[in-house]
Amino acid sequence: DTAVSQTPKYLVTQMGNDKSIKCEQNLGHDTMYWYKQDSKKFLKIMFSYNNKELIINETVPNRFSPKSPDKAHLNLHINSLELGDSAVYFCASSPGHSSYEQYFGPGTRLTVT
Amino acid sequence: GQSLEQPSEVTAVEGAIVQINCTYQTSGFYGLSWYQQHDGGAPTFLSYNALDGLEETGRFSSFLSRSDSYGYLLLQELQMKDSASYFCAALGEDTGRRALTFGSGTRLQVQP
Numbered sequence: 001d002t003a004v005s006q007t008p009k010y011l012v013t014q015m016g017n018d019k020s021i022k023c024e025q026n027l028g029h030d031t032m033y034w035y036k037q038d039s040k041k042f043l044k045i046m047f048s049y050n051n052k053e054l055i056i057n058e059t060v061p062n063r064f065s066p067k068s069p070d071k072a073h074l075n076l077h078i079n080s081l082e083l084g085d086s087a088v089y090f091c092a093s094s095p096g097h098s099s100y101e102q103y104f105g106p107g108t109r110l111t112v113t
Numbered sequence: 114g115q116s117l118e119q120p121s122e123v124t125a126v127e128g129a130i131v132q133i134n135c136t137y138q139t140s141g142f143y144g145l146s147w148y149q150q151h152d153g154g155a156p157t158f159l160s161y162n163a164l165d166g167l168e169e170t171g172r173f174s175s176f177l178s179r180s181d182s183y184g185y186l187l188l189q190e191l192q193m194k195d196s197a198s199y200f201c202a203a204l205g206e207d208t209g210r211r212a213l214t215f216g217s218g219t220r221l222q223v224q225p
Contacts, residue, residue, distance in 0.1 A: 041198055043156065043215040056212055090155060098211040100146045100163075100204045104155035 003027050004105035006091050012111045013081055021076045021108045023091030031055070031097050032074040034066060035090040037107070043090070049074055050097045081112045115139045115205055117216035124222045125191055133186045133199050133219045141206030145177050145184045146213065148200045156200060159186070188221070196223045 004025045013019055025032060033056075034046040047066045048056035054066070063079045074091060091105040117137045125131040135145065144163035148156040162168055162177035162184060174187040188195055198218040205214065 041150075041218045041220075043200065043218075045212055045214075048212070056210060098204070098213060100144055100161045100202075100213060101158045102156075102213065104157070106155050 004091060004093055004103050006089075006105040006108050008108060009106060010109050010111075012113065014113055015081055015083060017081050018077070018079045019081060019110070020078070021089055021091075021110075023074045023076070023105055025072055025091075025093040025103070025105075027093055027095075027103060029093040029095050029103070030071060031094045031099065032068065032071070033092040033094075033102065034074065034076050035092060035104075037088045037090060039087070047074075047076075048098060055097060078110075081110075083112050086110055086112045115203060115207065115212075115214040117201055117203055117214065119199075119201055119216045119219045121217070122220045122222070124224060126224050127191055127193060129191050130187065130189045131191060131221065133188075133201075133221070135184045135186075135201030135216055137182050137184070137201070137203045137216075139182075139203040139205035139214065141211070142179070142182075143204040143206070143211070145175070146202040146204065147173075147175050147186045148202060148215075149197050150200065150218070151197045154197075159199075191223050193223050193225065196221060 031050045049068045052068045088107045092102040094102045119135045146161045147159040150156045160175040177184045202215045
């Protein structure tokens, strides 16, 4: 059983398009996150939701909008994609709010051309 | 603000011991985690230190000194499969908000 799953695994799209990445966890965790990992492997938090409530919203362009329909799902919608959005996006979850132990999904490699 | 420093790359041979250091500047510091990430894979949790001292989990150990704002990950009896990137991550609180901040990662290459 996959603990944290993301779809799609790869996403190639053109500048200006809108795309979504979906994330689901079956661990029963209360908190979910979105991270961005750039080409230098720097892992930076974007958003954190606890029981469907937005907890952390880092300095991220408002073209990025997370949505949590229930505590097992956290989706990421990106409008007007730019070249600089190319990265690997990881979803993660943890039992408590901002826990030291987080479980990561397999990642979505987004390439904007 | 939060910042962590770790070496960008470390090389060692199979069977050897390697230590990956991490220094941090973190407000409202709770503790230090370590994560492993293989190329093309997801970060996976290895260990967490909230208190000073050494925590051992099999071949891997992690150490923390809060007074020195310093920690390290010790990998013993290195195996080829240990070739990966290793991230330290500080759990801290800033402006009432608790979050895990990752270092830039240390790429470990294990050679035969």
